[in-house]
Structures are given as C-alpha cells and as structure tokens.
Amino acid sequence: MSDISYKTTRRVTGALLFVENLEVAQYNELVEITFPDGGTVSGQVLDTSKDVTIIEPFTETSGLDITNTKIRLTGSPAKLQVSEKMLGRVFDGLGRPRDGGIPVYSDNKLDINGSPINPYARERPSEFISTGISAIDGMNSLIKGQKLPIFSGAGMPHLKIATQIIKQARTNSNKGNFYVVFGGIGISSEDANFFINEVGTSKARERTIMFINLASEPSLERLTLPRVAITAAEFLAFQNGADVLVILADMTNYAEALREISSARDEIPGRRGYPGYMYTDFASIFERAGRVKGKEGSITQIPILTMPLDDITHPIPDLTGYITEGQIVLNRGLMRENVYPNIDVLLSLSRLMDNGVGEGMTREDHKQLSNQLYAAYAQGKDLRNLAKIIGEDALSDEDKTYLKFADEFETKFINQDYSEDRDIKRTLDLGWELLSMLDKKDMKRISEDNIKKYGKWKT
Structure with a gap:
C-alpha cells in the first residue's frame, strides 16, 4: 500500500467520488478512504483518466466533507481470502462475515475479477446434476459445467425454488465432493433470513457458502458480490477438484446497480437506459462457469433474474439468453393455479441436456x-x-x-x-x-x- 494520501477529491455525484491527480491509479484498484472523523472504508476505482479518477466507496457518501477526505491507493485489485473454512458460513458482498463469526484468514488470496475460461481450455459440459425437481430433471436437465438461468417475475417463488435446489442438488460422481455457493444480490432482509434459516437448518449447510447483499446496502457491493461468489467457487472447483453449483439471485438487481453507476458516470445509455457494455459485463460473470481440461472440478451456474413486467424481450433476459445455454422460465398463470414450481416447460430449454442424459447417465429412455x-x-x-x-x-x-x-x-x-x-x-x-x-x-x-x-x- 502506498504511503501517500491524496486530498484531491473535487466532487461527489451520487455514490461516486471524483478525484484529481491520481494518474497512477489502476482500473479496479482497491483504495482506502479516510474520513475527517478518522473512520476508514474501502473503495474501488471505476474509471481512470489523465484528469479525473472515479472511485466508489463501499458505503454511503451523503454529507461527505470532500475537502478533508483522504484517498490512499493499495496497489492491488479487490481480493478474497479463500479457504474450505468458508463452508457453512455467511458473508457480505465483499467477503466479510455477516454471521457473527470470525473472518477467514488464508495465505491464498484470489483476485475477485478472475477471468473467463479460455475456450480452448474448456472441457465439454457433461454429466447430469439432479435438482430433485421433475420439471427440470425430466424436461430441461441441468448438466455439470452449464449456465442455465431462471427467468422469473416479480412476486414469483424463484427464491423458494433456489432454496429447494440448494438443499436437494447432487451429482452421481466425485465421491460426494459437491458444494453450493449462493449469492443473494440486493435481496430483502426477509428473503435473506429465509435463505439463511432454510439452508442453515438443513443438511446442505456444511456444503454451502452464502454471500448476501441487502437492498439497503451500497450498490457497489451488488457489483462485487457475483465476482466474490464465483471466486470462492473457483477455489473449490479448480484448486480442490470439487463440483460447485453457483446460484446468483437476483441478476436484475445487479443490472440496476450497473445502470445506476453508469448514470452517475454520465455515460451514454443504451437500451432502456442500461449501459452499452452490459452484455460484456454479464459475460465476464457467466463465462467463468464450466469445466477445464486436465482439472477434476467444475462450476455450474444458475443465475436467477426477474423480468420487468414479465417481458422476456427486456434487455436483461435478452442478453442473458445470448450468453447462457438455455433458460428455465416461470409462468404466472401456473402460479395462479397453485402449481409449484410454476415452470413453463414449453418455454424452457436446456441446450446441453443431450450431453448428460441417457444410458449410463440417467436412463436410456x-x-x-x-x-x-x-x-x-x-x-x-x-x-x-x-x-x-x-x-x-x-x-x-x-x-x-x-x-x-x-x-x-x-x-x-x-x-x-x-x-x-x-x-x-x-x-x-x-x-x-x-x-x-x-x-x-x-x-x-x-x-x-x-x-x-x-x-x-x-x-
């Protein structure tokens, strides 16, 4: 970490700090922000230029005294200390404990930004993952290494379905070395408590890591949480040879945070006001799933999103569908008929189903x-x-x-x-x-x- 502090914050717009004379700052670099009262928080560099560096703190900025606020560069991007001791624990969007337990200390620190798997290094997704839900297992099977999103709508039981999958998911191989990483993005306290209580009182607790960001917490955490969750999954999968299922809910909240930050940076908006790079940003998350040649582990993703007004052509589900390998679509009409899970099997699709079903995997019929x-x-x-x-x-x-x-x-x-x-x-x-x-x-x-x-x- 640099010994030099900068008191060159010139303005605050929304949740962003605009700082001058920080030419040495790097994109995605972690910074330490010291307030006039002596309190410190972390922040992240979102944009750099010769004249102005844009930083977002991991806290609220209302009433900030910019004249006496100090910025110190750390020289490294945000990293997560990873360990198998994370299993059974609950963390926030930055990887800090939120279950009252002690922080996880490890010499193994991984950059949360990671990188998508090189296409040449990818192993073809195969092998069936059972969710215990007939509409998925029988009609739209989930395959190890696949990206299979759930397209839901406001008020539908997608979080309940996610919890059921967490508790029931399993594979037929890897000697039981199967883990689940859940990322709750901008969810309510009620939903967070439901997840924690349901998973915490089940047998799935010891194989699950939970990352929770509440709707009342800073939007930047919503942008870091999926990357933190996948970084933990990559450690379990590619350093420990485990099969890992990553469930991210709700990616719509992630997209809204992305739009909020983009607007604060005065960027030219794209479709429906979302930034033009939203597709690339989504891909940087979803493409970290898969299998790697020469390695035993795998990462399977189930991103969950709520379609605004149940519109499947909205940019969020539309762009997600281009990146992922199918979709599970929830139907409001079935929900009104008290059908649970309200999965519309005719609109749903698993493009990789053929890779993991049939004789020797499920059954020949x-x-x-x-x-x-x-x-x-x-x-x-x-x-x-x-x-x-x-x-x-x-x-x-x-x-x-x-x-x-x-x-x-x-x-x-x-x-x-x-x-x-x-x-x-x-x-x-x-x-x-x-x-x-x-x-x-x-x-x-x-x-x-x-x-x-x-x-x-x-x-």
Missing part, C-alpha cells in the same frame, strides 16, 4: 420420454385454447383425453411439494404413468423397446 411428454403437453395446451373458443363438448374423445393429460401433467408432474425430493427414476416413472392415459399408437417419439420395457399400458 430419458430423452425419448421427455420428447413425447413435450409433444403431448403441447397438443393438450393447444386444445385447451381451442376449447375456450368452441367449447369442450365440441372436442372429440381423443382430444378430451389430451386435454385431461395436460391438466394431469401440470398437477402431478410439474407440481410437487417444496419438501419433495424426486430422484430421476421417480420422475421418469411418473412421466410413463401420465403417458399411459394416451393411446399407445400415438407414442411416435419412443422406441418399441423402451415402450415394452418401461410402458405402463395394461394391454
């Missing part, structure tokens, strides 16, 4: 079964819309059977209790039970061998 369930459910939903126009009585008996299938699929397959952990065998068997409602001759997407082996038809 998995992909064919899911294709047939998709087709039957889609036909049932089309007939449901038709019945609203012409009336159900005008439908044929076969059409009414598909209509009933769609209802049963939603209430029995998609719908499950929050505490119900369905293994893949139960999920697939349930799918076969539902298909037995239909005529066997309509099973065009399933081989005769699989129908004979797993079919539930009586004749």
